[in-house]
Amino acid sequence: MFEIGDNIIYPMHGTGVIEGIEEKEIQGQTQKYFIIKIPMNNLKVSIPIKNITNSHIRSVADKLSMEKVLDIFHYGESDTSLSWKQRFKINSDKMKSGKFQEGAEVVRDLTRIQSGKALNSSEKQMLDNARKILIGEIGVIQGITELQAKDMLNIGFQV
Secondary structure, three states, X not given: OOOOOOEEEEOOOEEXXXXXXXXXXXXXXXXXXXXXXXXXXXXXEEEXXXXXXXOOOEEOOOXXXXXXXXXXXXXXXXOOOOOHHHHHHXXXXXXXXXXXXHHHHHHHHHHHHHHHOOOOXXXXXXXXXXXXXXXXXXXXXXXXXXXXXXXXXXXXXXX
C-alpha cells in the first residue's frame, strides 16, 4: 500500500505526501490513520488506513503515464456538443475519480471552451482546481517547479 514519504494524489485536493501514521481513538475505537500533507490547499488530513481504497487516493503517476496523458492533453478531441450542465456532471465525475488522464481531460476541455467564451463560475472554479492538481502532479513526476510544469502544459497546446 503506502508508506511514509510516498507522494500521492488525493482526488479533489491534489498532490500530497504521507507524513506519518498515527493511532487515534475516536468514539472508543482505536484505528491507524495516514497523515497526509497537501500543499496546494495547505491541508493536513487524516484518513483511516482501512478506508484508503475507498478514498480513491493513488500513487503519483510515472513518467511514461505522464507522457501518454500529455499527448492526450495536447492532441485529444473535446466533445463540444454537450450543454454546460451535462459537461459539469461529466467533469465532476472525472475529478472525483482522481485518475490522472481524466483530470487532464477536464483541464483540456474547459481550457478550450474558455478560449472561445467565458465559463460560468462553477466551471471556472473547477478548471482552476483541476489545473492546480494537474500541474502539481506533473511537478512531482518531473521534479520541477510549478512554473516549469505550467510551461509543459502550454507547449504545443492545440485549441
